[in-house]
Amino acid sequence: MNDRKLYLGVDLGGTNIAVGISDAGGNLSGKLSRPTPRGTGSIISAIAGACEQSLADAGLSVSDIDSLGVGVPGTIYPEGVVSYACNLGMKNVQLAKLLSERMGLPVFVENDGNCAAVGEYLVGCGRDAKSLLCVTIGTGVGGGFVENGRLFRGANGCGVELGHMVIEYGGRLCACSRRGCFETYASATALIRDCCEYIDSAPNSQCAAIAAERGGVDGRTIFLAMDAGDSGAGRVFGRYASYLACGLTNLVNIFQPELICIGGGISAQGERLLAPVRAILAEEGYARDCDVRAELVRARLGNDAGIIGAALLGRLKGEEIQ
Numbered sequence: 665m666n667d668r669k670l671y672l673g674v675d676l677g678g679t680n681i682a683v684g685i686s687d688a689g690g691n692l693s694g695k696l697s698r699p700t701p702r703g704t705g706s707i708i709s710a711i712a713g714a715c716e717q718s719l720a721d722a723g724l725s726v727s728d729i730d731s732l733g734v735g736v737p738g739t740i741y742p743e744g745v746v747s748y749a750c751n752l753g754m755k756n757v758q759l760a761k762l763l764s765e766r767m768g769l770p771v772f773v774e775n776d777g778n779c780a781a782v783g784e785y786l787v788g789c790g791r792d793a794k795s796l797l798c799v800t801i802g803t804g805v806g807g808g809f810v811e812n813g814r815l816f817r818g819a820n821g822c823g824v825e826l827g828h829m830v831i832e833y834g835g836r837l838c839a840c841s842r843r844g845c846f847e848t849y850a851s852a853t854a855l856i857r858d859c860c861e862y863i864d865s866a867p868n869s870q871c872a873a874i875a876a877e878r879g880g881v882d883g884r885t886i887f888l889a890m891d892a893g894d895s896g897a898g899r900v901f902g903r904y905a906s907y908l909a910c911g912l913t914n915l916v917n918i919f920q921p922e923l924i925c926i927g928g929g930i931s932a933q934g935e936r937l938l939a940p941v942r943a944i945l946a947e948e949g950y951a952r953d954c955d956v957r958a959e960l961v962r963a964r965l966g967n968d969a970g971i972i973g974a975a976l977l978g979r980l981k982g983e984e985i986q
């Protein structure tokens with residue numbers, strides 16, 4: 665008999681469904697990934713099938729599991745209702761209820777940015793902190809805020825969509841229909857777009873040559889061009905970093921967290937990304953003269969943050985109630 669608490673976690677993406685089983689400390693087993701099918705019924709069947717496979721791989725059964733958590737890239741209403749998730753084609757889906765009936769487990773559903781924040785807070789970079797604002801930089805910019813063991817959800821469960829804070833009034837058009845949102849300047853998508861625009865304007869640059877050699881532009885191209893001494897690439901990155909710092913300074917001014925962490929693929933750049941942002945934060949942050957200031961760090965859980973955070977929703981809920 666194993667009395668260790670175990671939690672199933674699902675990171676439901678537009679492309680893949682990633683599943684794993686986490687203990688309370690965030691140690692994963694039975695990790696697997698499957699393509700996300702189209703259609704709500706097919707997605708629910710695929711999640712259940714992946715969870716069953718994960719349990720079988722780990723030599724466990726449903727009765728060994730405390731709860732199932734799912735991170736969804738979309739707007740989540742209370743009781744685990746997916747109000748809207750455009751990449752999944754989901755609208756007003758009672759995901760927690762449907763999955764709970766299917767799996768025979770308590771099911772918690774949260775926005776994927778909130779899940780990453782929960783994972784980092786409980787077992788990642790924030791494990792010794794009282795409050796953590798987690799910012800995930802990827803296709804968009806997502807995030808979540810946990811303070812004193814509680815996830816901030818807002819009155820309707822939709823907090824914290826920090827990617828849709830406007831940092832350039834009347835700026836670039838965002839998928840949410842506003843102009844100038846943080847994610848249209850600070851996402852990995854935005855950095856790749858900036859890099860492409862630079863290459864168009866400087867076709868003879870080292871950056872253009874690197875992109876041609878590597879068969880296209882990705883999130884690393886601008887950094888490789890900087891390594892090669894391309895000063896124009898340095899200016900493109902400098903502008904990106906200043907937009908990122910602008911948004912992060914706004915967030916620190918509002919939340920004043922003990923820690924603010926950056927996750928997503930670009931965070932692999934480490935201090936090259938963090939140092940210029942930290943310098944702007946130190947200069948412009950409202951509480952810059954206070955002894956207690958938000959510390960900017962890199963997220964620690966990497967690609968597993970989504971699965972671990974979703975899995976540990978059950979642990980967080982248990983601790984929130986007490």
Ligand SMILES: [Zn+2]
Pocket residue numbers: 827828829838839840841842845
């Ligand atoms: Zn937006």
